[in-house]
Amino acid sequence: MSEKPRYERPSLQRHRSGAMNKMGSFPGLRSKGQIDGVAVGELVERYGSPVFVFSQRTLEDRIRTLRDAMRLRWPRVQLAWSYKTNYLDAICQIHHREGSWAEVVSGMEYERAMRNGVPTSQIVFNGPYKDDASLERALVGQSMVNLDHYDELAAAERIAERLGLRPKVGIRLNMSAGSTPRWSRFGFNLDSGQAWDAVRRLLGGGKLDLAGIHCHLGTFVLDLDAYREAAGKLAAFANRLRDELGVKLDWLDVGGGFASQSRLKSQYLPGEQATPPLSRYAEAVADGLRGLNTPPSEMPLLILETGRALVDDAGTLITTVVANKRLPDGRRAVVVDAGVNTLFTSFWYQHQIHPAVPLHGTPEPTVIYGPLCMNIDVVADSLLFPPVEVGTHLLVGPVGAYNIPQSMQFIFLRPPAVLISPRGEHGLIRRAEVLEDLVSLDRVPDWLRGE
Amino acid sequence: MELDLAISPSGFVFDPRTGATFSANPAARLLLEGMQEGEGLAALVARLQAHFEVGEADDLERDVLEFLRVLQDETLVPAERELEG
Amino acid sequence: MARFTETVLVTGLNATDNPGPGVAVAQSLRDDPDFGGRIIGLAYDMLDPGHFLPDLFDASYLIPYPSGGREALFDRLAYIQEREHAGVLLPNLDSELPALMGQEAALGALGLRTFLPSRAQFDQRNKDRLGELRDKFGIPVPRSVNLVEVEGVYALHKLFPFPMVIKSPFYGATIVHNTDEAVHAFWSAAAQWGYPVIAQAYVEGEEVNVTALGDGRGGMVGAVAMKKMLLTDKGKGWAGVTIRDRGLLSLSEELLRVLSWRGPCEIEVRRDRQGAFHLLEINPRMPAWVDLCFGAGQNIPLATARLAAGEAVTSLPDYRVGAAFVRVSTNTLLTIEELETLSSAGERHGRRTS
CATH class of the missing domain: 3.40.50.20 (Rossmann fold)
Structure with a gap:
């Protein structure tokens, strides 16, 4: 007697123009049963679901690739790990072991960098709000403070005067470059002459030394010309500082913004085809800096604050199917145990979703919902996905950037994070939250106690 | 139930009334054939059980009822139609 | 062979x-x-x-x-x-x-x-980067500017006169006659295709097309020039005839040389009233009228296949002028x-x- 075929739920797909093609017209058709050689089942059994899984090997590869590509083209290069992208201690420490400094944007992040053993002189301090205490600590600690606005400049001068210091500072510049929308809210505008005014004001004050210039173009910038142009403008500005004001810079900071392999919602081609490799970003920056007119002995340190492009591709979230539904419009809906509370980036990116086991059956238009009792909790809309059973694990990626720091304890607690070493060992780098972690912060005032 | 459809063994479905064409997977093809023969809910479930290896988690009754909604959405059967038994 | x-x-x-x-x-x-x-x-x-x-x-x-x-x-x-x-x-x-x-x-x-071309060659012919060919190599490309903010639209009249062309790097182009129309075209291009939006000087004249095949080392293996005789409402050629113009072919040759283009391409050019050529677009592939090249004596698809297979194809024979096609539906x-x-x-x- 022949075996009966395994049952798959009935599916009827209308043929539509432009969609008469069932030949795997979606990414993630392939199953992925393991991450860096560790079985998905083993990870879930040990750590539960959902769980973030980071690949140390991928992270190290990305760091080394960028560092080497930039050093090939520029004599003095320093990566500064963008803490806000992912500030799990283990992730930060991998960066620091690879020689990266820290780039922070608040006092809290500054303290995180210090407790990871980063010397204060190797911390780049950016951001539009640096409270007085944090600013003072950074100036005393000889960190690379990039000033964002005139009020901050004045605050730095007050601190310097009070403490009898003459700190070196940088200023942040914004500008139009390439075809990336202009981020004009941070720093001083270069194109309008505001930046030049700020420099004259800074030097005129006589309390601070200008040692660096910084710019950060935006986020997920796919346009290499934007970096070429921005680096060119920085170089021209540095030349002018030198020629007209005799300022010799210690550092030139081109910020971050390089894209990962992820895919914006508006993007047609997947990241593998749309995102330039790190070497081409490095090439664009070096091209732009070519006009820098500085003797070799006085070459400023080139700082890169790359965040997303280094860590995003190293992170995967394992989530589990908890329910199947049919929506009134005919689409299939799948509910999984991690939603936008955990995957904040699903608002802007089309993540790849791979099943941990091969799925058979006809792909159908499917919505993947998270577990929140909120209409906005959509992990993936209009995905072509084969039928999937409750209990199936799905791998969502790349999610290594921003999801850990931006996830929240809304309705559910935050999941654990696991690191896999290049040798295949794995262990927690953040344990799962428990209720006590949250309620220990709560206080009930006296007048609500008693009867 | 009246279901005037041309259904091929490969799962290609043609609606001669509207000209629409569809792809049906094996379970859907089986259900369409059963409906053409006028089978009710219980018979359709039995038909699936006879042809497939069904797991414990599968809820055939729910799947058949959902499938009927799909057919109604596609206007292959009238919206008010219910399965018997 | x-x-x-x-x-x-x-x-x-x-x-x-x-x-x-x-x-x-x-x-x-x-x-x-x-x-x-x-x-x-x-x-x-x-x-x-x-x-x-x-x-x-x-x-x-x-x-x-x-x-x-x-x-x-x-x-x-x-x-x-x-x-x-x-x-x-x-x-x-x-x-x-x-x-x-x-x-x-x-x-x-x-x-x-x-x-196929390299990724760098492919990117170099993006519509928002064609201006570089003019600046670096003196290829005649109509003046253009890439816009990422609507403010730029209000200053366009200082750069070149109306009418001008507003387009996206991907698809479509609108001829606009004043700033109001330009703003409208800017927003609709940005909404559909994102940034940048390209504003380009409008060149009045006749469009002519060339299918060319580059050897990847700066050489041109073959090229056939064509004038569309009839357009569909989408601007696609419905009928066309091969033409010969020394200036057009030398522009194509120069383009393939500066790009070191590898593979076939379609070069879209406008000839103004003075007879000068202006490069509008380079499509990184053969056009739908490529069988006219074969009909005129240059089998560019077969030559491309031979080059892919590793055969040496140095140059195709001269082509016949006056070969024509009409698309039969x-x-x-x-x-x-x-x-x-x-x-x-x-x-x-x-x-x-x-």
Whole structure:
């Protein structure tokens, strides 16, 4: 007697123009049963679901690739790990072991960098709000403070005067470059002459030394010309500082913004085809800096604050199917145990979703919902996905950037994070939250106690 | 139930009334054939059980009822139609 | 040259009113007595007309859309190669190239070879970067500016006079006559295609097109110039005739030289009233009228296939001026079973060789 075929739920797909093609017209058709050689089942059994899984090997590869590509083209290069992208201690420490400094944007992040053993002189301090205490600590600690606005400049001068210091500072510049929308809210505008005014004001004050210039173009910038142009403008500005004001810079900071392999919602081609490799970003920056007119002995340190492009591709979230539904419009809906509370980036990116086991059956238009009792909790809309059973694990990626720091304890607690070493060992780098972690912060005032 | 459809063994479905064409997977093809023969809910479930290896988690009754909604959405059967038994 | 007997995979079977070039490519191969291979069509839609031309194609397969990613595409190519053992892949749509450029090793593992530009060459011809060709190499490109904010639109009149062209790097172009129209066109281009939006000086004149084949080392293997005689409402050529203009061909040669272009391309040029040429676009592939090149004496599809296969093709013979084409739109009758085959199996086999 022949075996009966395994049952798959009935599916009827209308043929539509432009969609008469069932030949795997979606990414993630392939199953992925393991991450860096560790079985998905083993990870879930040990750590539960959902769980973030980071690949140390991928992270190290990305760091080394960028560092080497930039050093090939520029004599003095320093990566500064963008803490806000992912500030799990283990992730930060991998960066620091690879020689990266820290780039922070608040006092809290500054303290995180210090407790990871980063010397204060190797911390780049950016951001539009640096409270007085944090600013003072950074100036005393000889960190690379990039000033964002005139009020901050004045605050730095007050601190310097009070403490009898003459700190070196940088200023942040914004500008139009390439075809990336202009981020004009941070720093001083270069194109309008505001930046030049700020420099004259800074030097005129006589309390601070200008040692660096910084710019950060935006986020997920796919346009290499934007970096070429921005680096060119920085170089021209540095030349002018030198020629007209005799300022010799210690550092030139081109910020971050390089894209990962992820895919914006508006993007047609997947990241593998749309995102330039790190070497081409490095090439664009070096091209732009070519006009820098500085003797070799006085070459400023080139700082890169790359965040997303280094860590995003190293992170995967394992989530589990908890329910199947049919929506009134005919689409299939799948509910999984991690939603936008955990995957904040699903608002802007089309993540790849791979099943941990091969799925058979006809792909159908499917919505993947998270577990929140909120209409906005959509992990993936209009995905072509084969039928999937409750209990199936799905791998969502790349999610290594921003999801850990931006996830929240809304309705559910935050999941654990696991690191896999290049040798295949794995262990927690953040344990799962428990209720006590949250309620220990709560206080009930006296007048609500008693009867 | 009246279901005037041309259904091929490969799962290609043609609606001669509207000209629409569809792809049906094996379970859907089986259900369409059963409906053409006028089978009710219980018979359709039995038909699936006879042809497939069904797991414990599968809820055939729910799947058949959902499938009927799909057919109604596609206007292959009238919206008010219910399965018997 | 020896007869070419490799099996060739050809994409772009959408010979509709906005035609993909695949059918014209297949026609050029099939009609050349020097071609003795098989032709396999690769298509995205089961109703792409190329599926239903069994005189041209030995078989055709559905393949995943470019948005589906490289993995899905290579899985499908592996499946097809197990059955067809083709030696050459001729991709004919712009959107297919990012998945294939620089993938010689992965394609080679499937037994496939291509003759494509590098990613850098491909990017250099993006519409928002054509201006660099003017600035760096003196190629005559109408003046243009890339805009990422609407403020820039209000200053356009200082750069060049109205009318001007507002377009996206991807598709479509609008001629605008004043700032109001330009603002409107800016927002609609940005909404549909994102940034940048390109504003370009309008050049009045006649459009002429060249299909050219670059050897990747700066040389031009062949080139045929054509004037469209009749346009569809989408601006696509419905009829055309080969022409010869020394200036046009030397512009093409110069372009291929400065780009070191590897592979075929279509160069769109406008000739102004003074007879000067202005480069509008470079499409990184053969056009849907490429069979006219064959008809005029230069089989650019076959030459591309030969170069992909590693044969030396240095230069094609001169072409005949006055060769013309008209696109004939006819209906092909099918049975529902023929649709069923493609829908269910995703492939169709069998060539008609009567």
